[in-house]
Every structure is written in structure tokens, then in C-alpha cells.
Amino acid sequence: MSTQYLKRFFKPQSVALFGVTPEPDSMGRVVLKNLVEGGYSHPIYRVGEHPEHFDGVxxxxSLDDLEQMPDLAVLCSDADKIPAQIEELGKRKVKAALVLGTRLSQTKYAxxxxxxxxxxxxxxxxxxRILGPEGMxxxxxxxxxxxxxxxxxIRKGNVAYVGQSGILGTAMIDWxxxxxxxxxNFLTLGGGIDVDLASVIDYLATDPYTSSLLIQVDSITNAPHFISALRAAARNKLVLVLKSNLSLLAYADRKKLLPPGVDTFDEVYDSxxxxxxxxxxxSSDELFDALETLTTIKPLYGERLALISNGMGPSAMAVERLVDKGGVKLAQLQPETVAALAELTGNETTSQNPVDLNADASPEVYQKAVxxxxxxxxxDALLVLHAPTQMAPSAATAEAVIKAAKRTRRNVLTSWMGRQSAIEARNLFNDAKIPTYITPEKAADAFMHMVKHRRNQTMLKETPTPVSLQLEEAKLSKAKQMVEQAMENGRDYLRHEEVTDVLELYGFECASSFYADSVEEAIKIARKLETPIAIKTLHKDNCYPFCYDDENAQRWRDLALDLTNPAELEHHVGELSRRIDERFGEQEYRGxxxxxxxRGFQSLQVCTGITRDPVFGPMVFFGIGxxxxxxxxxxxxxMPPLNKSLAKAMIRRSRxxxxxxxxxxNFEQHLDSLCQxxxxxxxxxxxLPHLRTLEIHxxxxxxxxLLxxxxxxxxxxxxxxxxxxxPEQLESRIQLRSGREVLVRPIRGEDEPRHLEFFQRLSPxxxxxxxxxSRGEPNHDELANWTQIDYDREMAFIATAPRLDGKPGNETLGVVRTTTDADNVSAEFAVVLxxxxxGEGLGKLxxxxxxxxxxxQGTLEIMGTTMTSNLGMQKxxxxxxxxxxYNAEEEAIEMKMMLNEPTEEWQRTRLAH
Known part of the structure; x- marks a missing residue:
């Protein structure tokens, strides 16, 4: 949907309320009171049957009696009235309606x-546009x-909260x-029938007053829009997400919503x-702690954590949680640091990380240790733990730690254990904007939030290693033909021999397989092979991926392994045949x-392939076999597409x-081969978009x-x-005036090194x-943002050609890029050669x-800005x-071109402004 009218929700210049009744605890009355007491300074109107003054309004x-039509209408009416009110608002060109919680009992709606x-x-x-219903x-x-x-x-801050549950939202405000x-900003979407989560994320991602986003999700509908919005926001802001697991659904219903071969929603949403x-x-508990981390976090430049406590018990609890959550390595203290701590504590053995200050540690000792x-x-960061003792008063120790923490740029997290004696200390930390947690485990979780964000950002911006695995046209055509032929024949699977053919077309090495339609033929073929032999029966169940049942037994009862002599061979093949006869008819038996x-050669087993999520579509999976x-x-x-860097990150997460x-x-070679x-x-x-599932196991x-x-x-x-x-289809070859042949194509993450060379060759x-x-050389993060683009939101075409200096590889000659707004109204371009x-004609091309x-793409206009001195670009x-x-305010030249005519009123309004 368009994000244009979200401004009418977030920055309305007037508000009209519907459904305000005299009862003080009615929803409409509560909303009116909140508007007035909140200090909203723009006009507030009430539209309804009760003419008396409420809260000064x-x-x-009716709407016709208003001085002006409102930017935002807030509807708290009975459900039966709301659709008609929406229609009346629409007729009068009101563009934003907030529908709050509604009760459907005793209404005409089923x-x-x-x-x-x-x-x-x-x-x-x-x-x-409608926000809601059922939101808070x-x-x-x-x-x-x-x-x-x-x-x-709520108080003013820099964290935006977007949720789908209204009740959880009220709890978050209270906490x-x-x-x-x-x-x-703080809002809950409720039903989200129009204004959806992705659009709100898009809006808040560009809000200069929002540094972090906290998102609570129950369900996702438009997966591509959600993923695109989340990726764009997470590149520039810290984003935390609470996703519920639909645990109220029965097991059978949950299985229908899961990708084939996947047992839990956690696996899907984590990935x-x-x-x-x-x-x-x-959990909601972790969400609250995460909010505290968001409001106090400093940039995390590394993962090396040092722990300080007045006893080893709290440190052990924190370290165990850190290991369980992601294997964070504790900081290795340098000899000079150990010596300084030993002088402080009087014991070198307790001055290693974690640092034990002993139960009698005074506030001064804590301060010096920090x-x-x-x-x-x-x-890189410190976690300070404290358990109350008579010798170490909680509040005084907290004040000492605060003094030391305010003098460092490093993150200092704290956990003051206990309740009655620790409350004052935790309040002191809150006032000082130093994150504090009730237990060491919660503090460890908070640190892992920061670590995971850093790791995710590193993974997303890692320069992909170039890898050329593009299939030859003839092989691709053959693979597509095999899939299409199977479907034309009414099959929703490929036969075993067809699967092998397709995989070999894509460069997989497959074990040699022989096929037989009868017991006699199978025995005849097996006798000609070198032992040991493996025989598998083929039938309607095991021609599909993930053919194991809940007892994990089905996969093995159709196999006979390690057959070494004719007697074993005849016996086991006969047994397999009898089992198939008992379970399936002749039509289901496929030889x-x-x-x-x-075996041998120290073989390790992997299970990998493709599955398909009902919401997010195709996914690649990998794990132990x-x-x-x-x-x-x-x-x-x-989710595909994968590059080598993403593939490596996926393998590293596995057991x-x-x-x-x-x-x-040969670890590096094997890792590289698995990435491929x-x-x-x-x-x-x-x-092969018809490919629903694939299991290699x-x-x-x-x-x-690999085999x-x-x-x-x-x-x-x-x-x-x-x-x-x-978008490979956008590649094209052109010829410059000099006759040099150039490939023009969309930019890729692998282009980062050549893009840096390109920038270095540009004149001042x-x-x-x-x-x-005049700017300096771009750093890695900038280059990653330039080259690893979301093709749904932006585009960059580069011109590349073989080097003229005789060195191997290509060089980048020029680039043009556009960034399009979320409504696809206007695209802003920039070009440099x-x-x-x-003079070669490359800029024009x-x-x-x-x-x-x-x-x-349907974009309405393309525009750009150039300096008044750039006559070549203007020409x-x-x-x-x-x-x-000429734009006098910016002292620059604006260049605009209409590409498509607007079809809706809001588009015309946007273009007019």
C-alpha cells in the first residue's frame, strides 16, 4: 500500500472522534480524554449523537457541521455503524481512519x-486508509x-514500538x-486489514527521530513486502522482533502451516x-528487557566480554547462558590487567575473567575494577554482577559503578540480584541510563541481543565471494523440460533416475544407480556389482522428500544395506518385496x-535441499545427515537467493x-564445496519454480x-x-563510440572490490x-550498501568490460542508480563515469x-539534481x-521526466507537491 497517507496517522493536523458516549469508562470517552490530557494542540472534533461537552470538546x-474535514478519524463506535461511517468519511475525501477495538456480539456480522x-x-x-480494527x-x-x-x-524517546496485539501493547506501556x-512512536495494528506491518516499518525506517524498532508479530501475510521492509530498516536501525509460535493451534494444524520437513516455527522465523x-x-519478558537494552545501548565494536562479581556463582550463571545462546568467548585479560586486578583483590587466581572481587568487595573496589x-x-564490554551482602551495600556499590561507567565509551551492563535491597540500586542505574537486569541470565541475554545484531549486520554486509555456477542454456532447458514433462504426465514428483539427471545437470556428482522392475531383475543386476550392495524399494511414499514418519522408522524399512553374498541378496530382496506387497498395491509399486x-574415506553425512514455506515461499535447508x-x-x-557468504553463514550455524x-x-576445500x-x-x-521440495540425503x-x-x-x-x-534478464551488451564492447548489468554484492577501484579512479x-x-574514500559499510541492493526497492546498472591493461578480470566504467520511494511515485537517479x-556515449546509454x-516498473517520474556548474549533465x-x-533554495538544477500517468488521486497529489 501507499505510505503517503501514513503521515495523516502519525502527523495529523486535526482529529475527529466518532462513538464518544457519556459513560466515563467507555472506549470513546477514554480516547477523548487521552487526546485532551495528552496536550494535542491541533483541532479535536466530536461527531455523534451526544451534543453536550465532554472534556471541553x-x-x-454530522461531518457536514465541521469547519474542516479532519486529517484523521478515530472510530470507537459500535461495529454496526463503522462501515457506514467509513463510507461517509471517504465521500468527503478524508484519507485516514483509525478503527479501535470492536465487539461483534449482538451485531449483524457473523x-x-x-x-x-x-x-x-x-x-x-x-x-x-484504515488502521485496525482491534488495535489499541x-x-x-x-x-x-x-x-x-x-x-x-508514554514518555518521549527514540524507540518505535509496532505490535499486532493491543493488550500486549498496554502492558508494554505500563512496564x-x-x-x-x-x-x-507507539502503535498496535490489530487486524491490519489495510495499513499493514510492512508499510509501517517502511515509514518508521525513514523517521529521523527513531533509532531502533521493536516489533511484535503474530502473523505475516505479504511476505515479500514484509521482508523487503525489514531488510531496509535493519540496514540502518537496530530491529528486534517478538514472534509468537501459534502454540494454541493443534499439532495437526501447525504441521499444515510448516514447510515440509520442518518441525517448528522457530526454525523458520529464526532464519x-x-x-x-x-x-x-x-518471550514478552525478553521483549521488555530488550527494550531496556535498546534505550541505553552504545555501538558494540566487539564481542569480548569481561565479567565482574562479588562471587563466582553469579558469573557462572551468566557464562553458562552466554554459551547456550551463541558461544560468546570471554575476553582474555592481558598480564598487566591481571596484575592490576590482583593488586586490587589481593589474589591473582580470582583476577582472571570472570573477575571475583570476593564477598567483602566494597563500592570502591567495584569502581576501581570497572x-x-x-x-x-x-x-569490548563489561557485565557487572552484584549479590547483596552486609559488606557490599547495593545502592552505594551501584553509585560507584555508575561513576566509572560514565567515563568509558564501552558498554557496561549490570545485574543487581535480589529484590528488596536491590530495587534502589536498579533505580539508580535506570536514572543513569545504564542497562540493568534482575538476573545474570537476563543480562547475558541482553548482551547476546547486541552480539546477534552485530553478527547479522556483519553477515549482511560481508562482501560475497565471486562464484560462477550459472547453468548452460542447453542444460537449463533440459532440466526445465524434465520437470514440465513430469507435470504434464500428472506426476507431482520426479522418478529417482530423473532426480539424478537433474542434479547432474546442475553439477552434482551422484552415486551410480541401477533400476529393476522385478525381484529377479534386481538380483541379476546386484550380482554383477562389486559388494557390498544397497537396495531400496521404490513406491508412492518414498518418491517424495522427507519420507520418514513420526517414529523415524519408515526411511529404513525400505532399505537393505551391506549385502555381501548371493544368499543375503536373495533373502533381503525377497523380504523387501513382501513388505511392499503388504503395504501397497501393484499400482503403487515402482521397482x-x-x-x-x-563407505570409508572418513565419510561424513549431510542432509540438504529445498523446502517451501506457505508464507515465505522457497527455502534452502542444510544440516547433519x-x-x-x-x-x-x-x-x-x-531464503534464496544465496551467495557464498550467506551459504557459509548457514553452514556455520549447523551442528x-x-x-x-x-x-x-581438507576443511577449507570441503567448506567451499558445501557452499557451492x-x-x-x-x-x-x-x-525451476515448479520445484516444491528437494531432499538430498x-x-x-x-x-x-562430495557425493x-x-x-x-x-x-x-x-x-x-x-x-x-x-535480474539476469536485464543484462545487455552495448558498443561504445570507440568500438569497445561493454556489458551493462545490475550491480551485485561481488562487485564491491571493483567498485572501490572505480571510485579511486574518479577525479576530484x-x-x-x-x-x-569533496568526500573521502568510501568504507566497507558504504560499499556494501551501494553494491548489495534490494532489487525491489532500488536499481543500479554498471557498465563493465575486460581490462585494457592486460590484467585478468573486468573493470567498472560507469554506474547509474535510482532509489524509488515506497509508493513507486518518484525515482531519484545519479550517474557517474x-x-x-x-564523450563515448556511455552516460546516455x-x-x-x-x-x-x-x-x-510503473514508476511515475524520474528525477535528479545536479550542480549549476555541471553543464554536461544538464545537456x-x-x-x-x-x-x-533552477531550485533557488538549493542552488541546484532539478531534472524531471514523467514516465507514466497517475491513475489515482493520491498519486496526483504527490506529484503536485
């Missing part, structure tokens, strides 16, 4: 779905706006006020949020596959990674390399990936004309390609059809 009978449908039907013809409301301290039924107002924590750069919290560690090399056993319960316990998931590191004869496997699987998802890893022993593929209706993959004048000032390419692209813009005008 007089009512009017259920919530019928009511929501009535709201949509009323709003759609007029373009009025909206609070914006900067506007002194409290359009909610919350029992308290935050108790802790002295404020918000930049989704990690991929987007957000940090997940697991000062020593906050200056120590190799220490045998025979392989020579692949072998017994089914091990496989199910190690499902690491990630298989330490096993590989400990047992591999995951990238190939990602390519298969994009190339086992994939053997040994000194000979697929068994695999299966399930087919279904085509589904797009939630993240737009690299070219840099000044591009950026409007190497100085020696001026790049600009024309971008214009054509934006027009095809090029005129040639391409831009209208140039």
Missing part, C-alpha cells in the same frame, strides 16, 4: 471476517498525540513507564529474521534401485560445522569430495522467491559533481537503460527528454 451531529470485509468494501472506492491505537509524543485507549501516556523508558538483519526475542577493565586491551555401498531425529534437530534454513572442522581431511552446493540449490529454486563428504547417494524431488505450482533474485572534480562535495569515458527500466538530461529547472 463539543460534539457536532464473524470477524465479515466485519473486515465490510470495512474494506466501504473504504476501497474512496482510497481511505496510536501514540506519537512529538505530536503530543495519544489516540488510544491506553491507561497511561516502560515504570522503567522511565520513552518512545518515538527469516536473521536473513533480514533483525534480532529475535523469544575502571581497570574499561581501559583494558581486548575487552528397485541398486547401488554399490559408498544420518538418523532422522538428528536430521530434524539440525534444519538450518535460509555439522564443528563435526566437519574436527574430522575433515547451497548456491546451486538456490539457483535451482530460481530456475545423504550427501557424503569425504576425501574424494549424492540418495535424493528425491516433489513438484507443485510455481512460486516466486520472497527476495527478488539477481567528478566526485564533487556526483556528491556535491570514469573521466576517460567522457546508461541513463536510457534506467529510464526504460523505471518506466517498465544530457535535455537530450533524453528531462525538464530542467
Amino acid at each position: 463539543k460534539s457536532v451531529a 464473524d470477524r471476517f465479515a466485519f473486515n470485509r465490510a470495512l474494506r468494501d466501504a473504504a476501497h472506492p474512496y482510497g481511505i 491505537g496510536l501514540l506519537v509524543p512529538a505530536m503530543k498525540l495519544n489516540a488510544s485507549y491506553a491507561h497511561q501516556n 516502560a513507564n515504570g522503567q522511565g523508558i520513552g518512545f518515538s 527469516i529474521l536473521t536473513s533480514c538483519g533483525a534480532v529475535r526475542v523469544d 575502571e581497570i577493565l574499561s581501559k583494558a586491551k581486548g575487552v 528397485f534401485t541398486i547401488q554399490r555401498m559408498k 544420518g538418523y532422522s531425529h538428528d536430521v530434524r534437530a539440525d534444519r538450518q534454513l535460509m 555439522f560445522y564443528p563435526i566437519l572442522k574436527q574430522n575433515s581431511s 552446493v547451497l548456491v546451486r540449490l538456490s539457483e535451482m529454486v530460481i530456475d 545423504p550427501l557424503l563428504v569425504n576425501r574424494n569430495g 549424492v547417494v540418495d535424493a528425491s524431488i516433489g513438484l507443485g505450482q510455481p512460486v516466486k522467491t520472497a527476495i527478488t533474485p539477481y 572534480e567528478s566526485i564533487r559533481l556526483r556528491y556535491f562535495y 570514469l573521466d576517460e569515458l567522457q 546508461l541513463m536510457q537503460k534506467m529510464i526504460d527500466y523505471c518506466r517498465e 544530457l538530461a535535455k537530450k533524453l527528454g528531462f525538464e530542467n529547472s
Whole structure:
């Protein structure tokens, strides 16, 4: 949806309330009171049947009696009246309606779905946007706006809270006020029938007064929009997400909502949020603690943590939690630091990390210890723990720690254990904006929030290693043909031999398999092979991926392994045949596959492949192979497209990674090969959209390399990936005036090193004309933002060609990029070329390609700004059809071109402004 009218929710210049009744505890009356007492300074209107004054605001009978139409309408009426009120507001060009909690009992609506449908039907013809229903409301301290039924107002801060549960929102307000924590914006979406979570995230991601986002999610509908918005927000702000697990659903219902082969929602959402750069919290209790961390956090430059306590018990509790949560390594203290601490404590053995100050540690000793560690090399953050004793009073010790903590740039977290004697100390920390937690475990969790955010950001911005696994056109065509032929024949799976063919087309090495339709034929083939032999029966159940049942037994009862002589062979093949006859009819029986056993060479087993989530679409999975319960316990998931860096991060999260590191004869080579496997699987998802599921199990890893022993593929209706993959179809070759052939293509993360070289070759004048000032060399984070783009939101085309100096590889010659607003109304462009390419016609070719692209995307206008001295850019813009005008305020030239005509009124309004 458009984010344009979200300004009418967050920054309304007038508000009208519907459904305000005389009862002091009615919802409408509570909302009116909150608006007035909150200090909202713009006009407030009441529309309804009760003309008397309430809270100093007089009512009017109808909208026609108002002096002006409101920016925002807040509806607290009975459910039966609300759709008609929405329609009346729409007719009068009101564009924003906040529908608060509604009771449907004793109304004409059969259920919530019928009511929501009535709201949509009323709003759609007029373009009025609805926030709700069933939400708690909206609070914006900067506007002194409290359009909610919350029992308290909120303080002003820099954290935005967006939730889907109204009741949890009121609890969050109560807790935050108790802790002295404020918000930049606070709202709950309720049903979210129109204004959705993704649109609000988009809006808040650009809010200069919001530094962090705290998001509570019950369900997600438009996965691509949500993921795109979350990725964009997490690149610039700290984002924490509380996702419920739908535990109220019956087991059978939960299974229907899970991707095939995945047992819990945790696996799905952990991977989704990690991929987007957000940090997940697991409970409302952790959400409250996370909010405290958000409001006091400093930038975390490393993970090396030092602990201080007045006894080893609290430290042990914290360290155990840190290990469970993510394997944080404690800081290794330098000899000079240990010596200083030993002089302080009188005991060198307790001066190692964690540092034990002993039960009699005075406030002065605590203060000195914090000062020593906050200056120590190799220490990035401190966790100070305290248990009350007669010798170490809680409040006095807290005051001493606060003095030391205020003198350091490093993060200092605290946990003052106890209740009665610790309350005053925790209040002191809250007033000093130093994060404090009731237990050591909670403090460890808070530190891990910071660590996970740092790790996610590092992973997202890591420069991908170039890897060329693009399938040849002939092989791709053959793979597509096999899939399409199977579906035309009415099959939603590929036969075993077809699966092997497809995998080999994508570069997988597969074990040699032989096929037989009868017992006699299977025995005949097996006798010709070198022993030991493995035979598997093929039937309707095991031709699909994830063919193990809840007892983890089904996978093995259709296999006969390690057959070494004719007698064993005949006996086991006969047994397999009898089992199949008992379980399936002849139509479900599909013969045998025979392989020579692949053992030895210190083989390790992997289970990997593709699954499909009902909401988020295709996902690649990876984990340990072998017994089914091990496989199910190690499902690491990630959304395609994958590059080598993301694949490596996925493998590192698995239980298989330490096993590989400990047992591999060539660890780096094996890790690289497994990364290529995951990238190939990602390519298969994009190339073969009918591919619903794929399971490779086992994939053997040994000194000979990687070998697929068994695999299966399930087919279904085509589904797009939630993240737009690299748009290969936009690549084109052009010829410059000099005759040099150039490839113009979308930028990729792998281009970062060449993009830095490109920037370094620009003249100071070219840099000044591009950026409007003389700037230094970009750092890694800037380059990552320039090259690792979201193709749904922005586009950058680069011109690249083989180097002329004879060195291997290509060089970047020029780049044009656009950033499009969330409504797809306006795209802002920028273009820059190497100085020696001026006059080759490259600038015009790049600009024309971008214009054509934006027009095809439905963008209404493309615009740019250049300096008055940049006559070359102004001339090029005129040639391409831009209208140039002078902006006196900015002292710059604005260039605009209409690409598509607006079709809706709000689009015309946007363009007019």
C-alpha cells in the first residue's frame, strides 16, 4: 500500500472522534480524554449523537457541521455503524481512519471476517486508509498525540514500538513507564486489514527521530513486502522482533502451516529474521528487557566480554547462558590487567575473567575494577554482577559503578540480584541510563541481543565471494523440460533416475544407480556389482522428500544395506518385496534401485535441499545427515537467493560445522564445496519454480569430495522467491563510440572490490559533481550498501568490460542508480563515469537503460539534481527528454521526466507537491 497517507496517522493536523458516549469508562470517552490530557494542540472534533461537552470538546451531529474535514478519524463506535461511517468519511475525501477495538456480539456480522470485509468494501472506492480494527491505537509524543485507549501516556524517546496485539501493547506501556523508558512512536495494528506491518516499518525506517524498532508479530501475510521492509530498516536501525509460535493451534494444524520437513516455527522465523538483519526475542519478558537494552545501548565494536562479581556463582550463571545462546568467548585479560586486578583483590587466581572481587568487595573496589577493565586491551564490554551482602551495600556499590561507567565509551551492563535491597540500586542505574537486569541470565541475554545484531549486520554486509555456477542454456532447458514433462504426465514428483539427471545437470556428482522392475531383475543386476550392495524399494511414499514418519522408522524399512553374498541378496530382496506387497498395491509399486555401498574415506553425512514455506515461499535447508531425529534437530534454513557468504553463514550455524572442522581431511576445500552446493540449490529454486521440495540425503563428504547417494524431488505450482533474485534478464551488451564492447548489468554484492577501484579512479572534480562535495574514500559499510541492493526497492546498472591493461578480470566504467520511494511515485537517479569515458556515449546509454527500466516498473517520474556548474549533465538530461529547472533554495538544477500517468488521486497529489 501507499505510505503517503501514513503521515495523516502519525502527523495529523486535526482529529475527529466518532462513538464518544457519556459513560466515563467507555472506549470513546477514554480516547477523548487521552487526546485532551495528552496536550494535542491541533483541532479535536466530536461527531455523534451526544451534543453536550465532554472534556471541553463539543460534539457536532454530522461531518457536514465541521469547519474542516479532519486529517484523521478515530472510530470507537459500535461495529454496526463503522462501515457506514467509513463510507461517509471517504465521500468527503478524508484519507485516514483509525478503527479501535470492536465487539461483534449482538451485531449483524457473523464473524470477524465479515466485519473486515465490510470495512474494506466501504473504504476501497474512496482510497481511505484504515488502521485496525482491534488495535489499541496510536501514540506519537512529538505530536503530543495519544489516540488510544491506553491507561497511561508514554514518555518521549527514540524507540518505535509496532505490535499486532493491543493488550500486549498496554502492558508494554505500563512496564516502560515504570522503567522511565520513552518512545518515538507507539502503535498496535490489530487486524491490519489495510495499513499493514510492512508499510509501517517502511515509514518508521525513514523517521529521523527513531533509532531502533521493536516489533511484535503474530502473523505475516505479504511476505515479500514484509521482508523487503525489514531488510531496509535493519540496514540502518537496530530491529528486534517478538514472534509468537501459534502454540494454541493443534499439532495437526501447525504441521499444515510448516514447510515440509520442518518441525517448528522457530526454525523458520529464526532464519527469516536473521536473513533480514533483525534480532529475535523469544518471550514478552525478553521483549521488555530488550527494550531496556535498546534505550541505553552504545555501538558494540566487539564481542569480548569481561565479567565482574562479588562471587563466582553469579558469573557462572551468566557464562553458562552466554554459551547456550551463541558461544560468546570471554575476553582474555592481558598480564598487566591481571596484575592490576590482583593488586586490587589481593589474589591473582580470582583476577582472571570472570573477575571475583570476593564477598567483602566494597563500592570502591567495584569502581576501581570497572575502571581497570574499561581501559583494558581486548575487552569490548563489561557485565557487572552484584549479590547483596552486609559488606557490599547495593545502592552505594551501584553509585560507584555508575561513576566509572560514565567515563568509558564501552558498554557496561549490570545485574543487581535480589529484590528488596536491590530495587534502589536498579533505580539508580535506570536514572543513569545504564542497562540493568534482575538476573545474570537476563543480562547475558541482553548482551547476546547486541552480539546477534552485530553478527547479522556483519553477515549482511560481508562482501560475497565471486562464484560462477550459472547453468548452460542447453542444460537449463533440459532440466526445465524434465520437470514440465513430469507435470504434464500428472506426476507431482520426479522418478529417482530423473532426480539424478537433474542434479547432474546442475553439477552434482551422484552415486551410480541401477533400476529393476522385478525381484529377479534386481538380483541379476546386484550380482554383477562389486559388494557390498544397497537396495531400496521404490513406491508412492518414498518418491517424495522427507519420507520418514513420526517414529523415524519408515526411511529404513525400505532399505537393505551391506549385502555381501548371493544368499543375503536373495533373502533381503525377497523380504523387501513382501513388505511392499503388504503395504501397497501393484499400482503403487515402482521397482528397485541398486547401488554399490559408498563407505570409508572418513565419510561424513549431510542432509540438504529445498523446502517451501506457505508464507515465505522457497527455502534452502542444510544440516547433519544420518538418523532422522538428528536430521530434524539440525534444519538450518535460509531464503534464496544465496551467495557464498550467506551459504557459509548457514553452514556455520549447523551442528555439522564443528563435526566437519574436527574430522575433515581438507576443511577449507570441503567448506567451499558445501557452499557451492547451497548456491546451486538456490539457483535451482530460481530456475525451476515448479520445484516444491528437494531432499538430498545423504550427501557424503569425504576425501574424494562430495557425493549424492540418495535424493528425491516433489513438484507443485510455481512460486516466486520472497527476495527478488539477481535480474539476469536485464543484462545487455552495448558498443561504445570507440568500438569497445561493454556489458551493462545490475550491480551485485561481488562487485564491491571493483567498485572501490572505480571510485579511486574518479577525479576530484567528478566526485564533487556526483556528491556535491569533496568526500573521502568510501568504507566497507558504504560499499556494501551501494553494491548489495534490494532489487525491489532500488536499481543500479554498471557498465563493465575486460581490462585494457592486460590484467585478468573486468573493470567498472560507469554506474547509474535510482532509489524509488515506497509508493513507486518518484525515482531519484545519479550517474557517474570514469573521466576517460567522457564523450563515448556511455552516460546516455546508461541513463536510457534506467529510464526504460523505471518506466517498465510503473514508476511515475524520474528525477535528479545536479550542480549549476555541471553543464554536461544538464545537456544530457535535455537530450533524453528531462525538464530542467533552477531550485533557488538549493542552488541546484532539478531534472524531471514523467514516465507514466497517475491513475489515482493520491498519486496526483504527490506529484503536485
